[in-house]
Amino acid sequence: MAGGVGSRFWPMSTPECPKQFIDVFGTGRTFIQMTFDRFKGLVDPDNVWVVTSEKYADIVKEQLPEIPQSNILLEPCRRNTAPCIAYVSWRIKSRNPKANLVITPSDHLVTDVIEFQRVIGSALQFTSETDAIVTLGMRPTRPETGYGYIRADLNEPSLRNSEIYRVDSFREKPDLKTAKEYITSSEFYWNSGIFVWNVNTIVNALRVYQPEINDIFEPLLPIYGTDKEQQTINEQFPKCPNISIDYAVMEKADEIFVFPASFGWSDVGTWGSLHTLAIHDEHSNNAIGSNINFYESKNCVVHTTQEKKVVIQGLDGYIVAEKDNTLLICKLEEEQRIKEFSAE
Amino acid sequence: MAGGVGSRFWPMSTPECPKQFIDVFGTGRTFIQMTFDRFKGLVDPDNVWVVTSEKYADIVKEQLPEIPQSNILLEPCRRNTAPCIAYVSWRIKSRNPKANLVITPSDHLVTDVIEFQRVIGSALQFTSETDAIVTLGMRPTRPETGYGYIRADLNEPSLRNSEIYRVDSFREKPDLKTAKEYITSSEFYWNSGIFVWNVNTIVNALRVYQPEINDIFEPLLPIYGTDKEQQTINEQFPKCPNISIDYAVMEKADEIFVFPASFGWSDVGTWGSLHTLAIHDEHSNNAIGSNINFYESKNCVVHTTQEKKVVIQGLDGYIVAEKDNTLLICKLEEEQRIKEFSAE
Numbered sequence: 001m002a003g004g005v006g007s008r009f010w011p012m013s014t015p016e017c018p019k020q021f022i023d024v025f026g027t028g029r030t031f032i033q034m035t036f037d038r039f040k041g042l043v044d045p046d047n048v049w050v051v052t053s054e055k056y057a058d059i060v061k062e063q064l065p066e067i068p069q070s071n072i073l074l075e076p077c078r079r080n081t082a083p084c085i086a087y088v089s090w091r092i093k094s095r096n097p098k099a100n101l102v103i104t105p106s107d108h109l110v111t112d113v114i115e116f117q118r119v120i121g122s123a124l125q126f127t128s129e130t131d132a133i134v135t136l137g138m139r140p141t142r143p144e145t146g147y148g149y150i151r152a153d154l155n156e157p158s159l160r161n162s163e164i165y166r167v168d169s170f171r172e173k174p175d176l177k178t179a180k181e182y183i184t185s186s187e188f189y190w191n192s193g194i195f196v197w198n199v200n201t202i203v204n205a206l207r208v209y210q211p212e213i214n215d216i217f218e219p220l221l222p223i224y225g226t227d228k229e230q231q232t233i234n235e236q237f238p239k240c241p242n243i244s245i246d247y248a249v250m251e252k253a254d255e256i257f258v259f260p261a262s263f264g265w266s267d268v269g270t271w272g273s274l275h276t277l278a279i280h281d282e283h284s285n286n287a288i289g290s291n292i293n294f295y296e297s298k299n300c301v302v303h304t305t306q307e308k309k310v311v312i313q314g315l316d317g318y319i320v321a322e323k324d325n326t327l328l329i330c331k332l333e334e335e336q337r338i339k340e341f342s343a344e
Numbered sequence: 345m346a347g348g349v350g351s352r353f354w355p356m357s358t359p360e361c362p363k364q365f366i367d368v369f370g371t372g373r374t375f376i377q378m379t380f381d382r383f384k385g386l387v388d389p390d391n392v393w394v395v396t397s398e399k400y401a402d403i404v405k406e407q408l409p410e411i412p413q414s415n416i417l418l419e420p421c422r423r424n425t426a427p428c429i430a431y432v433s434w435r436i437k438s439r440n441p442k443a444n445l446v447i448t449p450s451d452h453l454v455t456d457v458i459e460f461q462r463v464i465g466s467a468l469q470f471t472s473e474t475d476a477i478v479t480l481g482m483r484p485t486r487p488e489t490g491y492g493y494i495r496a497d498l499n500e501p502s503l504r505n506s507e508i509y510r511v512d513s514f515r516e517k518p519d520l521k522t523a524k525e526y527i528t529s530s531e532f533y534w535n536s537g538i539f540v541w542n543v544n545t546i547v548n549a550l551r552v553y554q555p556e557i558n559d560i561f562e563p564l565l566p567i568y569g570t571d572k573e574q575q576t577i578n579e580q581f582p583k584c585p586n587i588s589i590d591y592a593v594m595e596k597a598d599e600i601f602v603f604p605a606s607f608g609w610s611d612v613g614t615w616g617s618l619h620t621l622a623i624h625d626e627h628s629n630n631a632i633g634s635n636i637n638f639y640e641s642k643n644c645v646v647h648t649t650q651e652k653k654v655v656i657q658g659l660d661g662y663i664v665a666e667k668d669n670t671l672l673i674c675k676l677e678e679e680q681r682i683k684e685f686s687a688e
Contacts, residue, residue, distance in 0.1 A: 011653075293685070295674075304671065309355075311685040313674040318658075322671055327648065329664060329673065330639075330657040341637070341655040 137189025481533025
């Protein structure tokens with residue numbers, strides 16, 4: 001899933017080139033490239049599909065030359081994750097009715113790729129044998145209020161995989177007090193937005209819980225892979241309701257499981273999380289850019305294009321981000337207002 | 345005089361395009377253009393001469409298309425103001441042995457151009473009748489420690505012009521205590537670096553006080569204005585000592601006068617002075633650039649290229665300056681370190 005607009009990472013992330021296509025850490029690989037990389041050896045590039053906005057088609061082709069261009073599915077408009085997943089699921093089912101799918105955001109970070117592959121492999125084995133919907137639950141390391149949580153029913157491990165449990169309930173982003181309670185329990189996990197299932201499981205769930213969406217994509221089975229696909233999608237896709245897969249399916253279906261895991265996951269949803277994750281100097285400054293010089297500064301995250309010479313003097317706790325024709329200087333603690341700043 | 349490198353205004357001012365060639369106030373006119381403009385009607389463009397570094401020749405031609413290209417004198421290296429003034433004085437003398445000269449920096453601000461023209465006109469009249477060296481002394485408005493001062497002998501007004509007084513002494517940049525004493529007296533004036541004299545006065549002073557310099561330029565009389573001039577200057581100019589006109593002549597000569605005046609002068613030598621001079625919003629922020637947005641910020645001076653979208657949140661008392669591949673964020677009170685920052 002690569003259709004997001006990444007508005008919280010402005011100005012690095014812009015509607016023209018959102019977060020998933022940006023090399024946020026200055027490593028030479030963008031988020032979507034890192035996402036592709038972490039499936040190497042586990043999923044053949046021919047079986048990697050990208051669902052994105054039509055305006056990002058060229059960026060995806062450029063950043064992921066390994067995958068077939070026909071695997072890049074283009075949404076004519078944004079309708080949240082449920083229509084996106086319905087489209088790609090039916091599209092894949094048209095090619096392989098027995099496929100097992102991993103659904104993943106393309107703008108998250110995973111630091112322990114070995115463990116990630118072990119977990120994904122184990123979950124795929126599980127869904128190939130069951131009709132389970134598997135969500136990956138991240139063991140929380142702090143009382144994060146920016147994530148949704150999944151409560152596991154630890155008394156009900158699945159029979160086929162002792163690491164996988166039935167879901168008790170999904171919980172919205174909590175307040176700090178609730179988040180602190182969650183992390184003292186071992187039952188609560190962050191909702192990573194990564195799902196594993198076989199293709200029949202998800203299309204059946206859509207048939208039952210989202211017939212309005214399913215009735216758009218199931219009838220298109222004869223045209224998937226033909227030269228009529230894009231035009232038909234352009235006509236039909238906008239009719240979908242705007243709804244997330246969590247609301248559309250997860251909170252309604254029965255056979256929902258959670259695979260608790262720890263593989264250094266973050267959604268890197270904010271400058272603050274980037275500040276936490278990226279490499280610091282001894283004064284807790286992140287410098288993403290090759291020529292950034294700090295004087296009497298600490299707790300700053302500075303992100304510029306590689307060539308820029310930057311001098312930062314006397315700042316504590318700021319975001320400094322510069323891209324093309326935009327410069328943002330903002331206290332880290334005020335970063336929730338970036339969407340407001342970028343709009344004006 | 346347009347050979348300076350303007351290192352205190354980095355990164356707006358760079359060795360490639362120093363302060364005198366920059367539109368610091370965002371008005372559409374650079375310092376050297378504003379300097380040219382304030383002589384309109386008083387000095388014919390054919391009589392405007394620019395002495396600059398050879399590497400700025402094209403910038404001067406572009407910014408001052410009104411003046412003859414042969415009036416742009418090119419120094420092959422920097423030797424401070426005395427050799428610069430010796431060169432242009434002999435060069436002008438070769439064309440008009442009775443010329444009266446105004447020597448002026450090209451990177452200063454004058455807000456009251458009417459009064460400036462009255463003062464300059466009056467001083468030129470005076471030097472056409474006398475062999476006086478006239479310095480323009482600015483009536484101080486604050487105990488500035490960044491300027492040199494001139495002490496006038498107020499008991500000795502000149503006979504021909506009651507506004508002009510003999511100089512008692514030149515004073516180096518004072519400490520704050522001394523500066524405060526200066527401004528309680530009516531005898532002390534800021535040294536503007538603007539001089540008026542007839543060409544014979546200055547060449548005679550150079551003959552007497554700086555024979556080493558004069559002996560380089562006087563023998564070149566036959567080649568000035570010929571196609572050998574530049575090559576000869578390139579050979580001879582580097583032999584000059586590196587010395588300011590103040591040390592070389594002012595502090596040694598006898599017939600030195602000061603013309604106290606008030607025409608809204610500033611050398612705009614620092615970001616702080618620009619902050620004082622440029623237009624403020626109600627929170628004392630200067631925004632030089634067309635799309636600069638402040639939130640919870642005050643006492644900042646922000647200077648960018650016109651097209652840049654800038655968001656500044658939560659800053660008090662900072663310089664934010666961005667040009668080409670450089671970005672500076674620095675407390676105003678630390679601006680004396682900019683030279684250090686720019687060098688690294």
